[in-house]
Amino acid sequence: MLNGVLKLNTQYHFTFEVSEFAGGDHSSKSKHYEGRAVDVTWINGRHVGKKGSAHRALMTACRKLRASLVLGPGDRDHDTHVHCQW
Template identity: 45%
Template sequence: MTRKSTALFAALVASLAIATPAAAAAPSRAELARKILDDGGITLLNSHVGGQNDPESTARQNIRDTAAGKAARTSPWSDVGVTEVQLSADLLKGMVAIGADYDYRVTTIAGGDHSSTSYHYAGTAFDVDQIDGRAVSASNPKVAKIKSACESAGAVEILGPGDAGHDSHVHCAWRS
């Protein structure tokens, strides 16, 4: 490289450094929710597994509301009644990250009925009942893999088959 081309190269690098921000801004909760909605491998139930009817608190509606910049809603029959919660950015990032490697079906996020201190009511947990088209059960080998993926994504509470009340789904939760 000649001195002139070296100087030109250095000037080009310097101009790129000025034009490029040092760190890209983290995506907003709304942007993350839109990524989830656009991911054809993430299925969000638009009903409740217990058969109750409240379309405003389904997993799909929780993500739609978040994508629109609104709060998600808990269910009327829940331990906390109807409340509005902001879904956690960590939860949403985790859902996106897990969707990069697995197709999965989310049964509940903030809605449904859980223990009174559940992470769901804080907007920091989701439940999965199918992984890559197969039901969650003790015999599904992908259960261990998706639990590991939840842990890698920062989840602090991970439950599934073998844990009380979680034989048919994997529960992943992040700090409130």
């Protein structure tokens, strides 16, 4: 997961803010608690879900980095962040 987060910046050139690695309020089976998931709320200076946000591009990059699950705006409970898990 940390390798994926690093490559989102170094390989795909995103700047972003992570809101959750292992904390927060998630389901009891969440991969966050295993250290395998990350939530991103800001991408390149824009909040996820707002006009002009690069959330779709970041989601595509997570998939290319072999994330096993990628959720974002349009997915239930993910209108304000992108969830990537490995």
